[in-house]
Amino acid sequence: MEKTDRFNRGWENLLEIDGKAGVNVIESLKEISPDLAHYTIAYPFGDIYNRKTLSNPIKEMTVVAALTAMGTALPQLKVHIHAALNIGVTQEEIAEIMLLMSVYAGFPAALNGTIALKEVVAEREK
Amino acid sequence: MEKTDRFNRGWENLLEIDGKAGVNVIESLKEISPDLAHYTIAYPFGDIYNRKTLSNPIKEMTVVAALTAMGTALPQLKVHIHAALNIGVTQEEIAEIMLLMSVYAGFPAALNGTIALKEVVAEREK
Amino acid sequence: MEKTDRFNRGWENLLEIDGKAGVNVIESLKEISPDLAHYTIAYPFGDIYNRKTLSNPIKEMTVVAALTAMGTALPQLKVHIHAALNIGVTQEEIAEIMLLMSVYAGFPAALNGTIALKEVVAEREK
Amino acid sequence: MEKTDRFNRGWENLLEIDGKAGVNVIESLKEISPDLAHYTIAYPFGDIYNRKTLSNPIKEMTVVAALTAMGTALPQLKVHIHAALNIGVTQEEIAEIMLLMSVYAGFPAALNGTIALKEVVAEREK
Amino acid sequence: MEKTDRFNRGWENLLEIDGKAGVNVIESLKEISPDLAHYTIAYPFGDIYNRKTLSNPIKEMTVVAALTAMGTALPQLKVHIHAALNIGVTQEEIAEIMLLMSVYAGFPAALNGTIALKEVVAEREK
Amino acid sequence: MEKTDRFNRGWENLLEIDGKAGVNVIESLKEISPDLAHYTIAYPFGDIYNRKTLSNPIKEMTVVAALTAMGTALPQLKVHIHAALNIGVTQEEIAEIMLLMSVYAGFPAALNGTIALKEVVAEREK
Numbered sequence: 201m202e203k204t205d206r207f208n209r210g211w212e213n214l215l216e217i218d219g220k221a222g223v224n225v226i227e228s229l230k231e232i233s234p235d236l237a238h239y240t241i242a243y244p245f246g247d248i249y250n251r252k253t254l255s256n257p258i259k260e261m262t263v264v265a266a267l268t269a270m271g272t273a274l275p276q277l278k279v280h281i282h283a284a285l286n287i288g289v290t291q292e293e294i295a296e297i298m299l300l301m302s303v304y305a306g307f308p309a310a311l312n313g314t315i316a317l318k319e320v321v322a323e324r325e326k
Numbered sequence: 327m328e329k330t331d332r333f334n335r336g337w338e339n340l341l342e343i344d345g346k347a348g349v350n351v352i353e354s355l356k357e358i359s360p361d362l363a364h365y366t367i368a369y370p371f372g373d374i375y376n377r378k379t380l381s382n383p384i385k386e387m388t389v390v391a392a393l394t395a396m397g398t399a400l401p402q403l404k405v406h407i408h409a410a411l412n413i414g415v416t417q418e419e420i421a422e423i424m425l426l427m428s429v430y431a432g433f434p435a436a437l438n439g440t441i442a443l444k445e446v447v448a449e450r451e452k
Numbered sequence: 453m454e455k456t457d458r459f460n461r462g463w464e465n466l467l468e469i470d471g472k473a474g475v476n477v478i479e480s481l482k483e484i485s486p487d488l489a490h491y492t493i494a495y496p497f498g499d500i501y502n503r504k505t506l507s508n509p510i511k512e513m514t515v516v517a518a519l520t521a522m523g524t525a526l527p528q529l530k531v532h533i534h535a536a537l538n539i540g541v542t543q544e545e546i547a548e549i550m551l552l553m554s555v556y557a558g559f560p561a562a563l564n565g566t567i568a569l570k571e572v573v574a575e576r577e578k
Numbered sequence: 579m580e581k582t583d584r585f586n587r588g589w590e591n592l593l594e595i596d597g598k599a600g601v602n603v604i605e606s607l608k609e610i611s612p613d614l615a616h617y618t619i620a621y622p623f624g625d626i627y628n629r630k631t632l633s634n635p636i637k638e639m640t641v642v643a644a645l646t647a648m649g650t651a652l653p654q655l656k657v658h659i660h661a662a663l664n665i666g667v668t669q670e671e672i673a674e675i676m677l678l679m680s681v682y683a684g685f686p687a688a689l690n691g692t693i694a695l696k697e698v699v700a701e702r703e704k
Numbered sequence: 705m706e707k708t709d710r711f712n713r714g715w716e717n718l719l720e721i722d723g724k725a726g727v728n729v730i731e732s733l734k735e736i737s738p739d740l741a742h743y744t745i746a747y748p749f750g751d752i753y754n755r756k757t758l759s760n761p762i763k764e765m766t767v768v769a770a771l772t773a774m775g776t777a778l779p780q781l782k783v784h785i786h787a788a789l790n791i792g793v794t795q796e797e798i799a800e801i802m803l804l805m806s807v808y809a810g811f812p813a814a815l816n817g818t819i820a821l822k823e824v825v826a827e828r829e830k
Numbered sequence: 831m832e833k834t835d836r837f838n839r840g841w842e843n844l845l846e847i848d849g850k851a852g853v854n855v856i857e858s859l860k861e862i863s864p865d866l867a868h869y870t871i872a873y874p875f876g877d878i879y880n881r882k883t884l885s886n887p888i889k890e891m892t893v894v895a896a897l898t899a900m901g902t903a904l905p906q907l908k909v910h911i912h913a914a915l916n917i918g919v920t921q922e923e924i925a926e927i928m929l930l931m932s933v934y935a936g937f938p939a940a941l942n943g944t945i946a947l948k949e950v951v952a953e954r955e956k
Contacts, residue, residue: 225815232822233799235881240811243873244681251865253674261636262643262675266682269558269644271398272775273682273812275819295359296631297640303622304644304651306521306558307366308399311351315401318358361629369621370555377613379548387510388517388549392556395518397776399556421737422505423514429496430518430525432899432936433744434777437729441779444736477941484948485925487755492937495747503739523650524901525938527945547611559618560651563603567653570610649902673863684773684810685870686903689855693905696862748933757926765888766895766927770934773896777934800883801892807874808896808903 207238210246217249217256219286221279260284265297268313269305277313281320291321333364336372343375343382345412347405386410391423394439395431403439407446417447459490462498469501469508471538473531512536517549520565521557529565533572543573585616588624595627595634597664599657638662643675646691647683655691659698669699711742714750721753721760723790725783764788769801772817773809781817785824795825837868840876847879847886849916851909890914895927898943899935907943911950921951 214222229237249259260283267277284294294317302310340348355363375385386409393403410420420443428436466474481489501511512535519529536546546569554562592600607615627637638661645655662672672695680688718726733741753763764787771781788798798821806814844852859867879889890913897907914924924947932940 228822229815229818232795232825233802233818236799236803236806236814236818239803239806239873239877240815243806243869243877244811247869247873248678248681251674251677253670254678258636258639259678262640262678263682265640266643266647266679267812269648270683270775270812271396273810273816276682276812276815291358292631295362296629298359299362299365299629300626300632300637300640301644302362302365302369302558303626304558304560304641304654305648306399306554306556306561307370308393308396308402308556309558310362311355311366311402312399314355314359314362318354321358365621365625369617369625373617373621374552374555377548377551379544380552384510384513385552388514388552389556391514392517392521392553395522396557397774402556417736418505421740422503424737425503425740425743426500426506426511426514427518428740428743428747428936429500430515430528430936430938431522432777432932432934432939433748434771434774434780434934435936436740437733437744437780438777440733440737440740444732447736480948481941481944484921484951485928485944488925488929488932488940488944491747491751491929491932492941495743495751495932496937499743499747519938522901522938523648525936525942528938528941543610547614550611551614551617554614554617554621558651559622560645560648560654562614563607563618563654564651566607566611566614570606573610649900669862673866676863677866677869680810680866680869680873682810682812684806684808684813684903685874686808686897686900686906687810688866689859689870689906690903692859692863692866696858699862752930752933755926755929757922758930762888762891763930766892766930767934769892769896770899770931773900774935780934796883800881803881804878804884804889804892805896807878808893808906809900 204242206246207242208246209250210241210244213245213249214241217245217260217287218279218283221282225279256287257284257289260287260289261293261297264294264313265301268298268301269309271305271309271312274312274316277316278320281317282324285320285324291317330368332372333368334372335376336367336370339371339375340367343371343386343413344405344409347408351405382413383410383415386413386415387419387423390420390439391427394424394427394435397431397435397438400438400442403442404446407443408450411446411450417443456494458498459494460498461502462493462496465497465501466493469497469512469539470531470535473534477531508539509536509541512539512541513545513549516546516565517553520550520553520568521561523557523561523564526564526568529568530572533569534576537572537576543569582620584624585620586624587628588619588622591623591627592619595623595638595665596657596661599660603657634665635662635667638665638667639671639675642672642691643679646676646679646694647687649683649687649690652690652694655694656698659695660702663698663702669695708746710750711746712750713754714745714748717749717753718745721749721764721791722783722787725786729783760791761788761793764791764793765797765801768798768817769805772802772805773813775809775813775816778816778820781820782824785821786828789824789828795821834872836876837872838876839880840871840874843875843879844871847875847890847917848909848913851912855909886917887914887919890917890919891923891927894924894943895931898928898931899939901935901939901942904942904946907946908950911947912954915950915954921947
């Protein structure tokens with residue numbers, strides 16, 4: 201795994217934004233696919249999250265909306281709900297995004313997103 | 327939460343059609359997103375299920391088909407399998423809808439829908 | 453292409469249910485993939501549509517619901533709207549299924565399904 | 579169609595946020611499904627867009643993200659790109675949301691979203 | 705259930721390709737939907753897997769790619785990861801397919817596919 | 831746009847694999863989103879297509895399968911059908927992949943994929 205500047209700034213961004221939930225994802229990939237672990241740091245975090253056109257809260261809110269609407273990525277949705285809460289997006293704003301998604305992706309998507317939010321909030325209160 | 331006529335007839339429709347499975351969904355949302363709980367009653371049940379163009383069995387059969395095909399809403403699929411059985415759709419008809427979905431959404435969707443049916447039938451036999 | 457009994461009854465079912473719209477699909481496949489043309493007749497129409505557990509109107513209504521919710525199969529949705537109208541499902545019932553789908557798959561799915569219905573109705577009035 | 583307060587404030591919100599693109603959607607539904615036209619105004623615009631937890635720019639950015647990721651709602655994505663530009667979200671911010679979606683929904687989703695943005699920008703420059 | 709030649713060769717193909725994981729799927733369907741069990745053998749395995757245009761490893765690699773990208777069929781993805789490993793596709797090749805899917809379906813799809821691979825590898829090492 | 835080694839080898843890979851169809855995609859993005867153009871070259875082509883674990887024909891066959899199954903990326907599917915044909919995958923093998931997808935993603939996905947193949951073949955015969 202080449203430890204380029206891009207990789208290093210990706211790792212710092214991952215730590216800052218996703219915190220422990222992000223590190224756990226990388227750890228879980230280390231043996232089965234070190235290359236996916238590498239590129240998950242290098243492309244999303246080294247290349248894309250490093251950009252400044254959107255603020256971090258807006259990045260996380262749009263990602264939470266997209267993952268809720270897709271409905272195929274509940275583990276990643278929970279990581280990004282943690283990330284959004286970590287950087288100051290409120291629980292009420294996240295619940296509102298889920299409600300908004302009822303219009304665009306239907307009530308099941310909104311309900312499953314909201315249950316994911318509930319589980320993340322419970323994990324953080326422990 | 328405004329308790330309008332629309333909300334009240336939605337609540338009655340929810341009780342009649344989805345029964346205990348529907349009430350559990352609303353209960354689970356109460357603290358994390360009372361507004362999603364409200365609108366789940368008001369729009370799907372107060373506005374849409376209240377309409378008479380389609381019979382209740384046809385409503386439930388089309389919803390079961392759609393949720394099976396989408397493949398992203400297993401908890402909601404199980405609620406609607408309960409609802410369909412509650413209002414007289416037979417287990418054989420639901421299994422046949424899943425088989426039909428193998429044509430339109432593929433065998434994995436049909437298989438996952440049929441496993442959901444199996445779990446609902448087992449829950450009801452307890 | 454083996455012209456088995458299964459294939460022959462599939463061809464008859466295709467003619468009866470989908471009519472000209474179905475024949476056009478098969479014709480369009482003949483050179484590029486005669487085998488997909490064969491299996492489209494043999495499995496959906498020879499095996500599955502031949503079954504009697506669900507009435508033909510209920511088959512078409514559940515398929516219309518599923519294709520509307522999936523949102524990835526507009527040409528096939530239009531074929532099945534034709535088929536539903538051919539066997540006596542009313543335009544109002546199809547519009548109602550699309551409205552119901554706003555709850556489960558969101559308003560864009562319902563809107564795109566309804567526009568497909570509008571186009572089919574216009575084609576049939578020519 | 580009941581012209582309730584909810585409907586009336588929905589109509590005003592639709593005009594304000596989506597402008598001509600939104601009115602065109604409603605017009606196109608009037609004959610084929612007046613009830614879907616009604617509920618499109620009443621639920622998304624009368625109920626949900628009326629809420630104040632999220633600012634209008636954040637609503638539109640999260641909706642643009644979700645529709646780009648879903649990939650099944652290009653006409654609605656274009657309406658919401660218009661809406662986002664109408665209320666001051668910049669073209670660069672929308673392009674950045676599409677780039678962010680390459681991470682979560684893949685490059686085809688990001689490319690198709692960006693082409694939709696390009697078409698909307700061209701329409702507005704006429 | 706008619707035990708035609710098509711069914712019999714389907715059953716042999718299922719045993720050869722999917723092995724125990726495939727038999728378990730059929731067993732689980734036997735009571736709830738014997739007809740879906742029958743057609744799962746007859747169409748995918750009797751008709752399609754019997755064909756020789758693609759080698760078995762290429763069939764399994766394309767199916768693994770598709771199920772990873774869809775993200776709605778994790779149990780079936782695991783069956784096909786077993787099948788791919790059974791016929792000589794390496795763990796590294798499967799991990800590489802998941803990495804490739806990060807480009808087309810996004811990182812969540814690639815991550816969930818890779819976790820499924822990890823679980824299958826762990827099951828086989830027991 | 832930083833013209834790194836990674837970008838340069840990405841550009842060479844794009845030219846070699848996708849040819850004119852790939853260059854057209856990049857050209858179409860140049861004004862609206864030069865950064866998406868950059869990262870489309872850098873990540874998929876500079877990072878991922880550069881890897882050697884899978885042969886180029888297997889890469890293209892798995893991508894064709896995935897895009898066919900997803901059903902939300904017809905323009906990209908056509909680019910990759912061109913790419914597959916360019917590097918020696920036969921028209922019959924691609925048609926067979928679409929037929930195989932009827933099992934996993936349903937007949938509409940298989941039909942739409944096959945129509946895309948038909949259009950690409952017609953374009954190449956001009």
